[in-house]
Amino acid sequence: MTIAVLGATGGQGGAVVEALLNAGHRVRAVVRNPAAARARPLIAAGVDVVPGEMTDAVSLAAAFRGATAAYALTTPFQDGLEAEIAQGTAIIEAAARASLPHLVMASVASADRHTGIPHFETKARIEQALSETDLPATVVAPTYFYDNALGALQEVAAGEITMALPADTPLQQVSRLDLGRVVAAIVADPGRWIGRRIEIAGDDPTPAQMARAVAAAAGGPVTFRSIPLELVRQTSPDMAAMFAYLTESGYHVDLAALRADFPGISWLSFADWAEQQTWPVPGR
Numbered sequence: 478m479t480i481a482v483l484g485a486t487g488g489q490g491g492a493v494v495e496a497l498l499n500a501g502h503r504v505r506a507v508v509r510n511p512a513a514a515r516a517r518p519l520i521a522a523g524v525d526v527v528p529g530e531m532t533d534a535v536s537l538a539a540a541f542r543g544a545t546a547a548y549a550l551t552t553p554f555q556d557g558l559e560a561e562i563a564q565g566t567a568i569i570e571a572a573a574r575a576s577l578p579h580l581v582m583a584s585v586a587s588a589d590r591h592t593g594i595p596h597f598e599t600k601a602r603i604e605q606a607l608s609e610t611d612l613p614a615t616v617v618a619p620t621y622f623y624d625n626a627l628g629a630l631q632e633v634a635a636g637e638i639t640m641a642l643p644a645d646t647p648l649q650q651v652s653r654l655d656l657g658r659v660v661a662a663i664v665a666d667p668g669r670w671i672g673r674r675i676e677i678a679g680d681d682p683t684p685a686q687m688a689r690a691v692a693a694a695a696g697g698p699v700t701f702r703s704i705p706l707e708l709v710r711q712t713s714p715d716m717a718a719m720f721a722y723l724t725e726s727g728y729h730v731d732l733a734a735l736r737a738d739f740p741g742i743s744w745l746s747f748a749d750w751a752e753q754q755t756w757p758v759p760g761r
Contacts, residue, residue: 482507505526546578587728589674637699641724658742
């Protein structure tokens with residue numbers, strides 16, 4: 478099978494590419510500029526790199542043609558919320574133009590719960606638009622990513638992890654690579670998964686447990702410090718809305734049912750994931 482992947486040079490798309498290659502699939506990476514430096518590792522790994530613009534249905538349709546399936550994601554974090562809607566619209570149109578046999582669309586867990594979180598609501602709108610077509614599609618909706626912890630290595634070096642959550646609030650999360658493994662399983666069995674929405678989580682540690690896991694992996698003391706929501710709201714009302722939701726409600730992934738659906742995935746715990754990462758030694 479040939480699987481087209483949007484966002485293949487990013488963290489999430491790159492993890493999907495890795496999982497698909499490990500599963501023995503041919504991968505076609507759809508990138509803005511195939512000649513860019515970020516595309517070179519994909520080419521070296523044997524990936525077919527083709528051009529495609531996230532908001533241009535014509536270029537995306539050309540990239541999708543001949544593929545067995547496509548993995549598509551959208552993001553508001555570069556060009557804003559309306560740009561994310563435009564991306565989703567273009568992806569759906571491109572899949573229809575190309576008569577794509579199977580579209581796997583990335584969303585976010587709880588997007589269907591009317592959370593009011595801006596970047597959840599844009600994904601909900603895209604999901605709704607997709608549901609109004611007759612495209613053969615599956616929605617995958619991951620929770621928070623373990624990998625977000627790698628964005629604060631300076632904090633770890635100083636001996637702490639911060640987040641706008643109480644220390645004892647469980648947070649459902651997943652490794653990007655496990656998301657990729659789910660996608661690989663879905664495209665291998667389209668008859669089972671077309672028409673379904675799958676929320677994905679691998680573990681539900683509290684922030685305090687996350688700090689202990691990172692401390693064990695980093696080889697030094699790491700403590701958790703809760704950031705007031707108001708401070709987050711001053712810089713990002715979107716992120717503040719998300720952390721308020723995660724504090725008051727949280728994701729609702731049925732972990733046992735997910736494991737039963739995907740018995741071939743070992744599912745990394747946060748602690749096992751942390752042990753595999755490279756951390757600065759706290760205090761040095």
